[in-house]
Amino acid sequence: AQRVTQPEKLLSVFKGAPVELKCNYSYSGSPELFWYVQYSRQRLQLLLRHISRESIKGFTADLNKGETSFHLKKPFAQEEDSAMYYCALSYSNAGNMLTFGGGTRLMVKP
Amino acid sequence: DTGVSQDPRHKITKRGQNVTFRCDPISEHNRLYWYRQTLGQGPEFLTYFQNEAQLEKSRLLSDRFSAERPKGSFSTLEIQRTEQGDSAMYLCASSLAWGAETQYFGPGTRLLVL
Numbered sequence: 001a002q003r004v005t006q007p008e009k010l011l012s013v014f015k016g017a018p019v020e021l022k023c024n025y026s027y028s029g030s031p032e033l034f035w036y037v038q039y040s041r042q043r044l045q046l047l048l049r050h051i052s053r054e055s056i057k058g059f060t061a062d063l064n065k066g067e068t069s070f071h072l073k074k075p076f077a078q079e080e081d082s083a084m085y086y087c088a089l090s091y092s093n094a095g096n097m098l099t100f101g102g103g104t105r106l107m108v109k110p
Numbered sequence: 111d112t113g114v115s116q117d118p119r120h121k122i123t124k125r126g127q128n129v130t131f132r133c134d135p136i137s138e139h140n141r142l143y144w145y146r147q148t149l150g151q152g153p154e155f156l157t158y159f160q161n162e163a164q165l166e167k168s169r170l171l172s173d174r175f176s177a178e179r180p181k182g183s184f185s186t187l188e189i190q191r192t193e194q195g196d197s198a199m200y201l202c203a204s205s206l207a208w209g210a211e212t213q214y215f216g217p218g219t220r221l222l223v224l
Contacts, residue, residue, distance in 0.1 A: 004152075006152075009150075043113075043114075043215050043216060043217045043218070044153070044201065044215040045214075045215065046212050046213075046214075049212070086152050086153070088152070095141070095158050095160070095165055095166055096141070096205070096211065096213075097143065097155040097158055097166065097169075098143075098145075098153070098155060098203075098213060099155065100152030100153045100154070101152050102150070102151055102152050103150075103151070103152050
């Protein structure tokens with residue numbers, strides 16, 4: 001069965017520091033990988049997806065099939081990046097249902 | 111269209127009562143998903159519809175849970191004989207049905223079972 005693991009429940013960094021939110025997955029096929037973000041008092045929203053290979057709000061994520069990882073990175077954290085971040089995977093033969101990790105709370109201190 | 115909407119936003123009920131939640135997807139989206147999120151966890155998939163057809167329901171947590179999407183537009187999620195363990199945030203999402211289309215989430219319905 002597919003599984004997504006985010007080993008850190010909380011990550012606290014200072015403004016301007018680099019950020020890396022870890023995500024590992026287990027799935028034998030070729031899943032789609034996503035990062036969703038939830039800012040305070042807002043709904044869950046897509047941040048980025050691996051097939052787009054784009055940078056959103058300065059964040060990037062590279063799919064490493066060998067290590068089955070999809071870590072989220074940003075070189076210089078901003079206070080407005082403080083939020084809950086969820087890594088998720090889906091695969092097309094299951095209606096693209098999302099399997100989420102437990103989430104990491106990112107706190108960016110001034 | 112302002113996105114996926116859910117009603118009610120909050121529901122407090124007593125153990126043993128039935129509750130029903132509604133989700134209105136983005137109008138052109140033919141896929142609709144239900145997830146449950148408990149405190150400190152990521153969302154957990156429950157079921158999904160493509161148009162009016164419920165294509166996956168094996169993840170519904172028990173036979174007390176059921177969902178409908180009668181006309182392929184809005185959907186309802188019903189929990190019968192609620193238990194305290196049903197207390198959670200219930201999320202709805204919608205998407206187009208081609209490939210791994212982005213799922214857009216609603217604000218959720220927070221259920222508290224006393």
